[in-house]
Amino acid sequence: MKITPYQVEGSIDYEKICSEFGIKQITPELKEKIKQMTNADSHFLRRGIFFAQRDLKWCLEEYEKGNKFFLYTGCGPSGPIHLGHLGTWRFAKWLQDVFDVEMWFQFTDDEKFLFKNLEYDQVQHWLRENMLDVIALGFDPKKTHFLINTAHASIIYPEAIKVAKKITTSTVKGAFGFTDSNNIGSIFYTAMQTTPVFLPNVLRNENRPCLVPLGIDQDPHFRISRDVVEKLGFHKPAIIHAKMMTPLTGPEGKMSSSDAQKAILTTDDPATVKKKINKYAFSGGQDTLEKHRELGGNPDIDTAYQWLRYFEEDDAVLEDLAAKYRCGELLSGELKQKVIDAINSFLAKHQEARKEAESKLQEFIFHPGKL
Numbered sequence: 001m002k003i004t005p006y007q008v009e010g011s012i013d014y015e016k017i018c019s020e021f022g023i024k025q026i027t028p029e030l031k032e033k034i035k036q037m038t039n040a041d042s043h044f045l046r047r048g049i050f051f052a053q054r055d056l057k058w059c060l061e062e063y064e065k066g067n068k069f070f071l072y073t074g075c076g077p078s079g080p081i082h083l084g085h086l087g088t089w090r091f092a093k094w095l096q097d098v099f100d101v102e103m104w105f106q107f108t109d110d111e112k113f114l115f116k117n118l119e120y121d122q123v124q125h126w127l128r129e130n131m132l133d134v135i136a137l138g139f140d141p142k143k144t145h146f147l148i149n150t151a152h153a154s155i156i157y158p159e160a161i162k163v164a165k166k167i168t169t170s171t172v173k174g175a176f177g178f179t180d181s182n183n184i185g186s187i188f189y190t191a192m193q194t195t196p197v198f199l200p201n202v203l204r205n206e207n208r209p210c211l212v213p214l215g216i217d218q219d220p221h222f223r224i225s226r227d228v229v230e231k232l233g234f235h236k237p238a239i240i241h242a243k244m245m246t247p248l249t250g251p252e253g254k255m256s257s258s259d260a261q262k263a264i265l266t267t268d269d270p271a272t273v274k275k276k277i278n279k280y281a282f283s284g285g286q287d288t289l290e291k292h293r294e295l296g297g298n299p300d301i302d303t304a305y306q307w308l309r310y311f312e313e314d315d316a317v318l319e320d321l322a323a324k325y326r327c328g329e330l331l332s333g334e335l336k337q338k339v340i341d342a343i344n345s346f347l348a349k350h351q352e353a354r355k356e357a358e359s360k361l362q363e364f365i366f367h368p369g370k371l
């Protein structure tokens, strides 16, 4: 098992990661607190898709005292958006709604240029495409600010150098697995990803908490910079971690847009979704119909079932499918059809909203007049 922002390999042991990274699982009490504070409930929390945290309790207590947090997350524009990205961002949008808070959304075009085999112009293309997907999820433009690392360099860079000065090359190498042959931009980059944790406070002369919803592979950036943020006079960020959505082809690794077989893209049409799932989705069912009826399937390793946990919000429906699958009443192909329908109905709405997004772009991109 390997997990850094730049590599996710093998089947992920989340308990082990929590102890390695020094993070805590979200307790039932903490879930209950969120429910009480917001009068709302999210299947992402209920089902442990978002499962771990740093300083979340503190962040909620500050909120109760009237010191509202802002949200911060991001997107690295290196290719098309897939369902794995969407899980994290849909939950982030839910948090924005139920807590009525601001979202700062960072687009790391610098990062993807430095780390991927892509030309600058290609990254700019994906930047624009990816922004449309984020807008399509329904974030509130008045409360959502897009920060683009190259375009907003004059705002971000003066703060990023303050972060960079307090992080050594050896710390970066250890956290991200870099060697002496990494380019020098990649060493600096993590400072750019930390800066939005406190940048809104600099711009407004405030000191509000920051809550970062992220896929757990991104945790190393903040693990090495939490103390730095504090030394600069701001609160350490609170973090809420998601598990990685399993790739189409089975429970190992993570979904990636550079491997189209492993992912469903937001721009896939209904026939493509159907074809990919029917052809590639890893099945927890038995090899033959006879054996399946006799022994039943295993939803825990079945991609179709695992993905339904993201899209079917009704617990009773989901549990019923699991039970029928386990006892062999429901077949693998039937389960696949359920997830195909669920994803296609989600994507139909998403693609509609994405068309409208173009005209809203300027409302989302940060400029000082927005504050």
Ligand code: TRP
Pocket: 005, 072, 073, 074, 075, 076, 106, 107, 108, 111, 193, 212, 213, 214, 215, 218
């Ligand atoms: N590095 C992230 C990626 O590759 C993008 C990102 C920037 C991010 N800032 C973030 C992700 C904050 C989570 C939280 O996709």
